[in-house]
Amino acid sequence: MKKFSEFKTRLKIAKKKANKNSFTNNKKNTSSLGKALKLSTEMVAAVMVGSIMGFILDSWFDSKPWLTIIFFFVGAASGILNVIRSAKQMQEN
Numbered sequence: 001m002k003k004f005s006e007f008k009t010r011l012k013i014a015k016k017k018a019n020k021n022s023f024t025n026n027k028k029n030t031s032s033l034g035k036a037l038k039l040s041t042e043m044v045a046a047v048m049v050g051s052i053m054g055f056i057l058d059s060w061f062d063s064k065p066w067l068t069i070i071f072f073f074v075g076a077a078s079g080i081l082n083v084i085r086s087a088k089q090m091q092e093n
Contacts, residue, residue, distance in 0.1 A: 039086060043079040050075020 054071025058064045 035090060039083050042082045042086060043076075046079030046082060047072065047075045050078070 050071040050073075051068060053075075054068035057067045057071070061067065
């Protein structure tokens, strides 16, 4: 009888630990699709912002298409850096 009550106690402790671990893991784990959408959105947003800034500056300085091209590549470079930074952060978590 003593072994049975000891087993029940161990079982309760194990269930509590399992529930606690599954709750913390669910908060940290995001879906792969969500991660991919986050990274692609960061890349596209950076390129779009750079292109729009270049287009506006080209209109003001009448230097079409040079500033648009330059800011497109600057936006692409910053987008790539953002994606790398986010991927490293996701990997750490």
